[in-house]
Amino acid sequence: MASHLPPRPTAQHSQADAGGMAADEHHHGPRGLKRWLLTTNHKEIGSLYLIFSLSMFFIGGIFAMVVRAELFQPGLQLVQPEFFNQMTTMHGLIMVFGAVMPAFVGLANWMVPLQIGAPDMALPRLNNFSFWLLPVAFALLLSTLVMPGGAPDFGWTFYAPLSTTYAPPSTTFFIFSLHLAGISSILGAINIIATILNLRTPGMRMMDMSLFVWTWLITAFLLIAVMPVLAGVITMMLLDINFGTSFFNAAGGGDPVLFQHLFWFFGHPEVYIMILPAFGIVSVIIPTFARKRLFGYASMVYATASIAILSFLVWAHHMFVVGLPLVAELFFMYSTMLIAVPTGVKVFNWITTLFRGSLTFEPPMLFALAFVVLFTIGGFSGLMLAISPADFQYHDTYFVVAHFHYVLVPGAVFAIMAGVYYWLPKWTGHYPHTRLSQWHFWLSVIGVNLTFFPMHFAGLAGMPRRIPDYALQFADFNMITSIGAFMFGISQLLFVAVVVLCVRGGEKAPAKAWDGAEDLEWTVPSPAPLHTFETPPRFEPDRH
Amino acid sequence: MWRVIKSVLAAFFGVQKESRRHEDFSRGRASHFIIAGILMGLALVLLIALVASLAAR
């Protein structure tokens, strides 16, 4: 496929529009470190978010490598169980709150103003603050690794009472760092909502916005709705641990199961917070490289809204074996199955967009297509997990681990990478190195499937999750998984190489870097100057 | 009012016509959609709960 890439659009046929011609000169801010500390520019903050997210992706990845190295063979070889539990917990927390969510916020910072023709985010100083909360939060979280008693070791879902009465002393710091990360997300969400609702260029209606902007708007509302619930839950934990309340302690009239209800009332929408912007990115990339408008734009918007609403009604499907009454099991089984409908609509729309298009397979498209296939596989296992009686067998096994890694790694992470490849020409003015990107893609796809596909078998055969050592019949699956994980992990170094090379040089990209691209960001020069759209661009409706 | 209900229904269903959504977003007020959305969300909860309790018999 690789060698048949079409010729790139040439520089002349896509001169930047007048609106995008803002010059770089009038940047008089501080230089050096201080410039980055104090910046209020959406592009610089976007880059900071993305760099932060990439470093967290590697730190969380190293933790995953420790886990996989220990699980390479049965028996305990490298680490002790208590450290193993800290690794799985930190891996989950860092990947969810430190890698995936900040990456999407970074992409939103960069691209939402560019896609709606706004000069910057609505609240630039707040934007700076919400970014700098993150390094503080995660430095604090990582520092728990060297505290006496070790880091949090109760899984990223931190079920009480393991995370309260039986938790290590560092739990208070964990709660504090999660509060900071939560505040950062909330502020980011407020900013994104304010930007999208108020700063669209004249003439752009809501239904003219790109799908990426739409999905982020809905995601931001989800964040506003559920991050306070997370804050509430961890505050209750804090009170239980340090002030003798008993929200989750049966001894004082509390209920450990209440913790799970509250956590998953946050947790399930949180899952969609991590996937809706991915839907948006893919919905932008596929039409570009199919050179055909997105099929069912309106349905896509409505399906996203539908998924967001339903996500509040399904939380207890994570708790099918906790002892729910029959009616509750049925309710949550039915409501969960319903989510398959709007999700299916999205997949059908993407495929119909491909149908009778004029397809090319540049790196962003490769990742977007892998997203569609592999996310759908994750959707299938999700449907199986929704069937409550069968979930009595699947629950808390590697089948679940396989499921959510399929939707999060080749799902959310691949979409982020697709977005990065897609917008790198806009950010740096250079195309990413094609060969290297293709190597990165194929090694990632093979690595991801080698890692996560055998997990389905291990789970069905009876392997519980979160164990440092396992019975002999799971040995083969685990060895393949570990080999795949190392392969996937190492191939991400290629991603860094591609990005670094692209920043430093490479084939020059014109303003409109991809010939099928339609959105406003392609009307400003590449690389995008620091200030864009200081006078709102003209927008002709009905591009969509 | 009927238009608002129909549009919100379409959102639950996940399918909407291009022409219709143009109308939604040029004419409707956001608050109407939000209120209708919440009410119909509740209606959906009750409907699923009803089906579940009938099935549990």
Next chain:
Amino acid sequence: MTGQHSGDTRKGIRRTVARTLVALAGMFVFAFALVPLYDVFCQVTGLNGKTSNQAQALVHEAADQDRVVTMQIITRGSSGLPWSLEAHTRQVRVHPGQSAEVDFTFENLGDEVSVARAVPSVSPSEASLHLRKLACFCFQNQRLAPGERFEAPLVFQLTRDLPDDIKTVTLVYTLYRQDAGPSRENGTQALGGDA
């Protein structure tokens, strides 16, 4: 950069931010409101086998002589509390509608005064809706001196609307310490202590 926006836009942004902040505060309060809501929900639906923690009135209805339900009673201790709790009867067969009494003995086997409470749980959880406790020691804390014994009754009724398919109801009491625990001077040296 708000400075660059026109007055209308600035007002719009301020309004949006104000609204989202209200929504945020609302959701935070809602999270805490979920705790009592959950308790109410549990009591209405019988979720999780929680029983009322107040004495309930007897429902006056004739006992259903055609139906017999086994009521199992299990008592459990918990760590850090040198007490025993024994039910005088471990199993009673009752007709729905009829009220019955089971006696329990608490005893403090330790050498210090301690306070504890027996926390109930019912299985199947649906049955908790139909289990009415007319008198129970589980409504309050018990305080026992070293070696003190204390007898207390549980008077309960399984109402006739108990679903037909329920043949056995299990009521478990777990004794939990409610005071700070033993006052050891070298607490950090404690054997199982959390330091």
Next chain:
Amino acid sequence: MRRVWTAGLAACSGLSGSVLANGWNMPVGVTDVSREIHSLHMTIFWICVVIGVVVFGAMFYSLFRYRRSRGAKAANFHEHTTVEVIWTLIPILILVAMAIPATATLKTMYDASEADLDVMVTGQQWRWRYSYLGEDVAFTSNLATSRSQVSGESAKDENYLLEVDEPLVLPVDRKVRLLMTSDDVIHSWWVPDLAVKQDAVPGFVNENWVRINEPGIYRGQCAELCGRDHAFMPVVVRAVEPERFDEWLAERKEAAAQAELGVDREWELDELMERGEQVYGTICASCHQPDGSGSPPAFPALAGNQAMLEDPDYHIDTVVNGVSGSAMPAFRSTLNAVELAAVITYERNAWGNETGEAIQPADIAELLDEQ
């Protein structure tokens, strides 16, 4: 192909043939419910496969047929309400078709009819305790795999990590009601062949039931993360014919009575040390370490612990009653008087703790009996 893979992997892992994967799928199991769940699982799996073939077929057809390198020109359509309504309705119908058998199976699993035997299952970090309600038989079931197998010093047995010192014995063809609860954190009792997985929540009871069709030994594990040794608390169920079960139950009652007799005699220090070392190894060593060094701060050292050595009553109280709000459980109901006396004696005389004191089972029994 699969053989080559597994053989190759087995070779490089240096393990015996037992490593060859024997299960790729959910076990069919040995109860009616497990069979139903398995067939539900397979039905939904095949439905997903069919949908996958159709969807991915259409996708890959488009990917090959409409490539620009083959001269494809993009068409210009972007909505079609009828098609969209159809592909929304068809999944709804498929889902309804899935929900019907799933609902039926779920109702079977929630059947609350009278059981022939009630067993209370209590999770405790990190072991299971089983008590046969109304039968006065109760025991603890601990991991039986040796630490040297875990560390790799000795070869791993066939049932590595899935063997216990005392399995739960259940009769076949009788309905057994399982009541679950926990002493500390949430555990989850799971045996795949029985299709029973139920959380054990501290302070609350859950129930599930099982009617086993075939005698045999069925193995499972704790499924909910419960702390450090979560991987090391297996479940083993030995299902036997009802007559054999009744015999076994009678034997257990007899054995319990015999143990009572041993309480009254005077025990020698050596005898207690020997018995205590066994008990320590199965119960205490996982936290306080085989050499008594503990892993502070959560699990204090016992070797050279002055507070414990100076005050035998404190030592006894801690072991018998546990420490509230910590990982130290009360062993009052888990161990009998002989075991308690032996393990306390052992802790007071091992690893350089040379008190020379023998704690007599009779004294412990007196303490427990007041209870």
